[in-house]
Amino acid sequence: MTMSDFKYLFSPLKIGSMEIPNRIMMSPHGVTGLKPGSDEQLAYFEARAKGGAGFVGIAGCAVHTMHVYQGLFMTSRDPANIPKIKRLVDVIHKYGGKAFIHGPWMNGAPDMPQTSKVVPATLWGDNQSREMSIDEIKQLVLDHAISAANMREAGADGMEFPIGGGAGLQYFVSPLYNKRSDEYGGDLDNRIRIILEIAAEIKKMAGRDFNIGFKVNPDESLLGGPDLETGIEICRRLAASGDVDWIRIAARGQKPQMTHFHYPPSYMPQGTNNYASAAVREVVDNIPIIGGGRMTTAEFMEQSIAEGQCDAVFAARAFIVDPEWPNKAKRGETEEIRHCIGDVEGCFLRSCFGMPVGCTYNVEIGHEGQTLAPAEKKKKVAIIGGGPAGLQAALTAAQRGHDIILVEKEDHLGGHVWLEGQLPGLTDRQALPTWYEHQLRKLANVDIRLETEADADYVLSLGADAVIVATGAEFSPTGISYMQMNAAEGYATEGYVYTPEDVILKGVELGDRVLIFDGIGYVTGPGVAEMLADQGKEVVYVNVDPMIGRSVQLLGQHQVMALRLKDKVEFIPNNAPLAVKDHTVTLKNILTYDLTEIEDIDSVVMVASRPSRDELYHALVGKIDELHIIADAADSHWNSFGTDDATKAGHKVALAL
Ligand SMILES: Cc1cc2nc3c(=O)[nH]c(=O)nc-3n(C[C@H](O)[C@H](O)[C@H](O)COP(=O)(O)OP(=O)(O)OC[C@H]3O[C@@H](n4cnc5c(N)ncnc54)[C@H](O)[C@@H]3O)c2cc1C
Ligand SMILES: Cc1cc2nc3c(=O)[nH]c(=O)nc-3n(C[C@H](O)[C@H](O)[C@H](O)COP(=O)(O)O)c2cc1C
Ligand code: SF4
Known part of the structure; x- marks a missing residue:
């Protein structure tokens, strides 16, 4: 218009x-x-x-x-x-x-x-x-x-x-x-x-x-x-x-x-x-x-x-x-x-939380009207990972005059935010990668390489002056959460236990009756549960907390998610999985320590521990003069402020180049 x-x-x-x-x-x-x-x-x-x-x-x-x-x-x-x-x-x-x-x-x-x-x-x-x-x-x-x-x-x-x-x-x-x-x-x-x-x-x-x-x-x-x-x-x-x-x-x-x-x-x-x-x-x-x-x-x-x-x-x-x-x-x-x-x-x-108000992807708040200082020395910068951290790092560094190679293993930008954007109620998140991609594609000094998984040799072959590792984090299928530090027995059973990436990104086929364990109290578990329920699956949704969406309850989002899920899933609060095998999931109540067996489970999705993807960084240490690791790759967030911190970290590292 x-x-x-x-x-x-x-x-x-x-x-x-x-x-x-x-x-x-x-x-x-x-x-x-x-x-x-x-x-x-x-x-x-x-x-x-x-x-x-x-x-x-x-x-x-x-x-x-x-x-x-x-x-x-x-x-x-x-x-x-x-x-x-x-x-x-x-x-x-x-x-x-x-x-x-x-x-x-x-x-x-x-x-x-x-x-x-x-x-x-x-x-x-x-x-x-x-x-x-x-x-x-x-x-x-x-x-x-x-x-x-x-x-x-x-x-x-x-x-x-x-x-x-x-x-x-x-x-x-x-x-x-x-x-x-x-x-x-x-x-x-x-x-x-x-x-x-x-x-x-x-x-x-x-x-x-x-x-x-x-x-x-x-x-x-x-x-x-x-x-x-x-x-x-x-x-x-x-x-x-x-x-x-x-x-x-x-x-x-x-x-x-x-x-x-x-x-x-x-x-x-x-x-x-x-x-x-x-x-x-x-x-x-x-x-x-x-x-x-x-x-x-x-x-x-x-x-x-x-x-x-x-x-x-x-x-x-x-x-x-x-x-x-x-x-x-x-x-x-x-x-x-x-x-x-x-x-x-x-x-x-x-x-x-008493923090300054900002915005998840407007890094300029508090700095309005200021222009970015041009780079003192123009550098060739390789950024590995096109999630929010890599995207903001690329934008700020390019605006300062550096030459950027942005490497992303998937066929789209956005990292976990792209993944969030596939879930019911979260589709507005797609605006973030769309906006960054539009900004970056306008810049002649940014070379975006999609569908390219970088290993140490590949990164070294780029001959970059500086490398920023922004490879994020990935859910693990262990079921480990803040209330349950041991991996659930049987979590490695092939074709049985999955992560949100498996379900959303790789589109794996799940059985008809699915148990989802939510150990992070955020929007991801309810989002995956709703998506699968909408596909016609029978969903048993187990949460380690007494409520849905603990980490976003100050926003009232726990209420929204509870309303969305109430007629779609069976909800079991205060439990964590001890074992997932033989189509039976053994749960431990974290308040009373009572054990319950949930039978006839065809597939399990663990929305729990999410360790940093830092292998590439360790493989590059000592081989690159200026090497940075940022955002979830350095310090993974299990729940809120992940994207917010990622864009700020990308901006900060690019200002220091
Ligand atoms: C469903 C869901 C909802 C969420 N909602 C919110 C929210 O509302 N607000 C919020 O603040 N946070 C949210 N988060 C958390 C947030 O998405 C992450 O904390 C944030 O995306 C981290 O950004 P990042 O750039 O560090 O990593 P990522 O987003 O994980 O991006 C890393 C990128 O690196 C790529 N990559 C990895 N290894 C390689 C390699 N070797 N070569 C090339 N590319 C590679 C990956 O494919 C990926 O695109 C949510 C997470 C999920 C899963
Ligand atoms: C960070 C933030 C601070 C706000 N502070 C106030 C406030 O001090 N007083 C008020 O009446 N509303 C406040 N609001 C509410 C907004 O004025 C507005 O009513 C609300 O965000 C819904 O509008 P929106 O969807 O356009 O954001 C605040 C909103 C945000 C996001
Ligand atoms: S809701 Fe998110 S994107 Fe919108 S103003 Fe707040 S932090 Fe920014």
Whole structure:
């Protein structure tokens, strides 16, 4: 598609007193790791404003002091932050965009520390802060208005406040959380009273032309709360107040119960929340409704607006992975766009572990606007392995001016990411090898050799100045896992025990009844189980953990996989295989040590230990002056952050050449 094919996405939109140059909102996202007020943070925003974001959200500027997130975010309530926020607003304006400040009131989530110390009503979760007094509620209304006045002084065009998502005012609006019996609790009028008071007070203090939006979760039915009908009514009342300028729909996303809807992984369809924005838009026609949630392509966004499912779209991860995607889409350069693969690991999962937010295959985060230093001395570089590590190493080294020979034994690039991309729910992963291959094929100084398995002689014959071994890792059929250090007896039985590579890459024929042992608690075991179940196999899925997808549970992906598998497999938790022979698998319960025999098993697939493929490296030691081994070949990851670490390792080694 070129610019002329986009009738809506790149057309201006009036929101309150603003004219937004296009229909694209950069959804607020806290990029922990970029220090508030730093030049790196400024460069992050500049790249995205320059890249074509029309309406840019600045995340996490809470309307109160936050003891928990101190130093990570800037509160809008504290006037000392005005100059820091103004720098960001100014850089957004420089490129013609409009800037809004995301002003959450952080409180209430049942699994989180209470940053505000008080809640509308005491919850029955892990955290049980005391109930707010009426005076404290009045003060909260005022805090919102003072924050808005501050942000107006910073030059912002508006503010948005979340009603949902695990923070903020939802704890008033939702009957699941608000058990008050005074004028701020009970019926809907009372529960939304504070919202309307906040909006009115802001218009009074910051001016009628200061724009206000609310992010609403209009469908709490999966949580056991009100359904979409109530959500629509809330939106209708907000819009009718005359004090609200836009509503953004983020349906169902609620941490920790529904995290997978808040950060929809690749398992979810594009436009996860469109059903809700469309329903709200049918009733609310006096202010714009902004829809989104796993919108990854400009074409899908255009279609959503064209079909009337929303007036504008929001996107966070599309901007994390590629700051320039709007301009690329506008120019019709679809192949240039780095599409989000929906693993949620390089971005949100990192922040869950206190690591800086990045992206699994955008290595530039935190370095925006910087140009790569050209190589001091041009070298011939041989890179063995075309997985994510080898691909990024090749790209960075080639961009620095080195001559690259990239050697890959398979007939495609991508390594294990290619393999992941063959599994149900993970097909979006294919975007990663596709993007790298497109970039590398454009470069005259990159020679890609597919279907070439390199041994030491072959590598030496290339006469390279530097060699990077990025040969990855390979699943072993032993069944060894972190809870079971001995190989299962009989694992080497020919034609009986297989690995994911055997099944996905080599397409081996399995029997009708298959036992899959998942010893890594990741997406691979469930993916293979689902694939085989879909092929009509009877699948017994054994997990060493009490749950599916332990390593991605903070993303809620364990819930997605459990739902996908529930009617397709027999699930046996807390077990590891002791023996696999004579069509019988002996399992040991890792909690009780009880033994169970599972009979009539035709084939076994072990998704467990995954040792590094380091033979080539050892064969080259002492024979090459500059020899590197990186990523899974050096330090194999059994579960999350594997691809993320691989691209970073590839970039790092190429910077040092
Ligand atoms: C199903 C599945 C899902 C996953 N999902 C995720 C995820 O969501 N997020 C995440 O971060 N990680 C994920 N991982 C882990 C991640 O894929 C790996 O950690 C990552 O691919 C490692 O990259 P690498 O480049 O080091 O190795 P690999 O991807 O293994 O690539 C190595 C390449 O080297 C080639 N090669 C090996 N030996 C030779 C030789 N002698 N000559 C030529 N070529 C050779 C191989 O064919 C392969 O293409 C997943 C893994 C699997 C299996
Ligand atoms: C790393 C990261 C940080 C986020 N931080 C915030 C935040 O501080 N406040 C918020 O309301 N939403 C936050 N979000 C959610 C996004 O704004 C957005 O609603 C969500 O990612 C779904 O949109 P997407 O599919 O376009 O990414 C964050 C998302 C990511 C990936
Ligand atoms: S880390 Fe993954 S989910 Fe997050 S923005 Fe990057 S590609 Fe998308």
